[in-house]
Each structure stands twice: as structure tokens, then as C-alpha cells.
Amino acid sequence: MKWQRIPLGILQTNCYLLTNENKECIVFDPGEEGEKLQSIINAQKLKPIAILLTHAHFDHIGAVDMIRDTYHIPVYVHKKEAAWLSDPALNGSERFMMGKAVRQEPADHLIDQESKLSIGSFSFDVFETPGHSPGSISFYVKELNVVFSGDALFQNSVGRTDLPGGNHQQLISSIKNKLFALPDVTMVLSGHGPETIIDHEKRNNPFL
Structure with a gap:
């Protein structure tokens, strides 16, 4: 398997493609610029089989329906944000996009607990x-x-928590108890900016 990072949209939100030896791929967070993303997928002759959303803020979901409809693939999101895909007030586009509301169709699969997930x-x-x-x-x-x-x-930072539903203490707990429990050599592929390493963040992240 291999991965590639594709920054999309005005906020340069990282979309990732995770590809296997058969050129099947998982699409993570297709945030915007659906035509650009589609051209990259097609140029590499990749075969998308699912869209996985780390969360449903507008800058992570803007191209969901274009990619889903083009390749006829399912979308996965956590159940707590099931309504966010179609609600501009919840996904933040009503507040930040100056009238350009982001509305996508409901996800095909809801994740409701920590588990193993197998797709192909x-x-x-x-x-x-x-x-x-x-x-x-x-x-x-x-x-x-x-x-x-x-x-x-x-890298050297954490997510903002001043948006609706955000909670700083909960975020710090999530990072320390879940992400920092992973092996130190684990590479972190973030929603914005460059990749980093768990060990680096344990030693250098000023927020942690």
C-alpha cells in the first residue's frame, strides 16, 4: 500500500488517497475541488472503493457527492456527525463560506464505536x-x-476547539490516550499541513 496527500480548496485541506497493489483506493476527506481530485484519480488509473471522513466540517466534505456519484462508492462518517453533511449550520459552511452553503447527501455507513473496519x-x-x-x-x-x-x-499543533461541539480538554485527552498510545514511529497524516511523527509530537508539541 501507499498513500498520497492532496491539499484541496482555499483552506488547503488534506485529502489522502490510500492505494493497494491493485490500484484500488480509499479516499479520505475529499474537501473541495472535486474535478481536480477526479483528474488525479483518473490520471493514475485508480479505482476508488470508499470515502472515509475523519469528521464533517465543510472543508473536509465539499467534494463528497461528486466523488461518490462519479465512482458509485459509499461514504463513512461517525454517527455523531451524520446530520452535518446536509446542514450548513452544523458543518460550518453557513458561518465561514459567506453564503456558499455546503450540503451533501447522507452518508451510506455510520460509525458508532471504535472497531476494526475492513473495506476490500x-x-x-x-x-x-x-x-x-x-x-x-x-x-x-x-x-x-x-x-x-x-x-x-x-505538526507542532492541535485542532481548534472554538467551533460548535469543540472541547479543548476532550481533544487533549483524545490525543494523549488514543494517538499517543500508538507506536512512536507512527506517521500522523493530518487534515492540514505536513505529516509528522508521534514521537516528535510527544517531545515537541507545545500544546501537549
Whole structure:
């Protein structure tokens, strides 16, 4: 397997493609610029099989329906944010997009607990990592030593918690109890900015 990071939209939200040897891929957080993302997928002759959302803020879901409808694939999100896909007040687009409301169709699958998730040949450990938002989740791929953390943990920073449903203490607890429990060599693939390493954040992150 291999992964690639594709920053999308005005906030340069990181979408990730996780690809296996058969060119099947999982799409994480298709936030915006659906046509650009689609062109990248097609140019590499990839075959998307699912969309996984770390959370449902507008900058992570803007291209969900375009990618879902183009490739006829299911969308997964935590049940606590099931309503956010279609509600601009909840997903934040009403507040931040100056009238450009983001509305997507409901997710096909709701994640309601920490568990193993298998989709085709892909396997993930799903961790609930709320704090940035109530339904924030992280996807750990043991074989690659990577975790898709959404907006929970960044290089030398953490997710903002001043949005509706945010909770700073809950976020710090999520990071320390869930993400920092992973092996120190685990690479953190964040929702914005460059990747980092768990050991680096334990030693250097000023918020932790």
C-alpha cells in the first residue's frame, strides 16, 4: 500500500488517497475541488472503493457527492456527525463560506464505536478522537504505521476547539490516550499541513 496527500480548496485541506497493489483506493476527506481530485484519480488509473471522513466540517466534505456519484462508492462518517453533511449550520459552511452553503447527501455507513473496519483489502483500526468536533475519528493502518488523524493533531499543533461541539480538554485527552498510545514511529497524516511523527509530537508539541 501507499498513500498520497492532496491539499484541496482555499483552506488547503488534506485529502489522502490510500492505494493497494491493485490500484484500488480509499479516499479520505475529499474537501473541495472535486474535478481536480477526479483528474488525479483518473490520471493514475485508480479505482476508488470508499470515502472515509475523519469528521464533517465543510472543508473536509465539499467534494463528497461528486466523488461518490462519479465512482458509485459509499461514504463513512461517525454517527455523531451524520446530520452535518446536509446542514450548513452544523458543518460550518453557513458561518465561514459567506453564503456558499455546503450540503451533501447522507452518508451510506455510520460509525458508532471504535472497531476494526475492513473495506476490500484495506483494514483500519478506528479510534474516536473527539474534541475538534464531537464525531472526529482517526484511522490507523498498522501495516504502514500511519494514522489519518483529521484535525485532531498537527505538526507542532492541535485542532481548534472554538467551533460548535469543540472541547479543548476532550481533544487533549483524545490525543494523549488514543494517538499517543500508538507506536512512536507512527506517521500522523493530518487534515492540514505536513505529516509528522508521534514521537516528535510527544517531545515537541507545545500544546501537549
